[in-house]
Amino acid sequence: MRVIFAGTPEVAVPSLEALLASDHEVVAVITQPDARGRRGKALHPSPVKEFALAQGLDVLTPEKASDPEFIAQVAALEADAGAVVAYGQILRPALLESTRLGWVNLHFSVLPAWRGAAPVQRSLMAGDDVTGATTFLLDKGMDTGPVLGLLTERIRVTDTAGDLLDRLAQAGAPLLAQTLSGMEAGVIVPEPQSVEDISYAPKLTRDDAYVRWERPAHVVDRQVRGCTPAPGAWTTLPDGQVAKLGPVSPRLHAPRTVPGQVREMDGEVLVGTGTEPVALSTIAPAGKRAMAAADWWRGARLSEGAALGEA
Incomplete structure (x- = not known):
């Protein structure tokens, strides 16, 4: 099968x-x-361009995938199908019609759950136990096309969005290739997506990544992991500076305190939440590299009762 591949990130x-x-x-x-x-x-x-050029492949980088001249260029390739993984532009109907069998998208959720740009991040932040990857035919809707194949992946309690996305990318790659083979052989029957249990995963904003310490510890934990490595969970320090945070760990048996209050206990830097405190792993004040939270604490010399997120 002659395939056009569209993708951008690692x-x-x-x-x-x-x-x-x-x-x-x-x-x-x-x-x-x-x-x-x-x-x-x-x-x-x-990353896709770097890899493709190293393999001697022809690479197209349109400013707009909807440009008629670009669509004509793609149609002239006479491909059987297109394969899409995190390309970053919407493919309009005219482009979708430029291949014989259509365009297959690999999406990192079990559709119709988490349609949109940030399915892995939103799944983690929602506290899902299981996610997965789906191959489906692109249509004019947002991740609404009929399903061709899927796999599931259990979410681990320490997973960051980066960890989970890497695993899904590796597991989803053979699924995409197998889906195209099945289409070529005519053995895959597209299945319409369920009209129930639909959820949406819009791109994370800076506000989504701002840690609100009054929330329960398990919610703070999920939020920080869902925003790691990007866009990066953040808070404000007592002096008003912005600081990015690495993953945190709830400490069920530590004494509770005021949300946001930061203190040292048994070699760990703890921050109060709406329930039990969480232990910081790393922190990166504005303009500085991430450092171990304990190292930051020793240099910060905060007054008793100092809190994060107040400024």
Whole structure:
């Protein structure tokens, strides 16, 4: 089968690798244009572009995937199907019609749960026990097309969004390749998504990542893990500076205190919540690298009763 692959971040690379290792022929790769990093003005290619070029593949980087000239360019490739993993642009109907069998998307949830841009993060923050990955045919809706294949993955109590996404990317890669093989053989019957248990996963905002210490410890724990590594959970220090936080751990038997109050106990830095306190792992005050919370505590020399998140 002649396949066009569309993807951008690191989590899309395993799927491209799986397609190259399969019997399918990748005729072109579509990815987002080179972008500037957080520091400096230099442009950097996406992880997918870097990998694709290293494999000698043709790479297309349209500013807008809806551009008629680009769609004509894709149609001229005469591909049997398209494969999409975290590309970053909406594919309009005209582009979806440019391949013989349509475009298959690998989405990191068990649809119709967590349709949208941040399914892994939202699943973690909601406290789900199980998530997964789904392959489905793209249509004009947002993650609404008929399902072709799926897998499930248990969420571990220490998983960050980065941990879970990496596992799903690895597990989902062969699922995508197998789905395309099944379509080629005509043995996969698309199944409409359920109209029940639909949930949505919008992109995380800065406000989503702000830790509200008055919430229960298990909610704070889920929020921080769901925002790790990006966009990064954050709070304010007693002096008003912003600081990013690494994963926290509830301490069920530690004495409760005022939400946000920070103190040292038995070598750990504890912060009060709406229930039991949580222990900080790392903290990165603005402009500084992440450091062990205990090291930060020794240098901060806070007054008794100092609290996070008040400024």
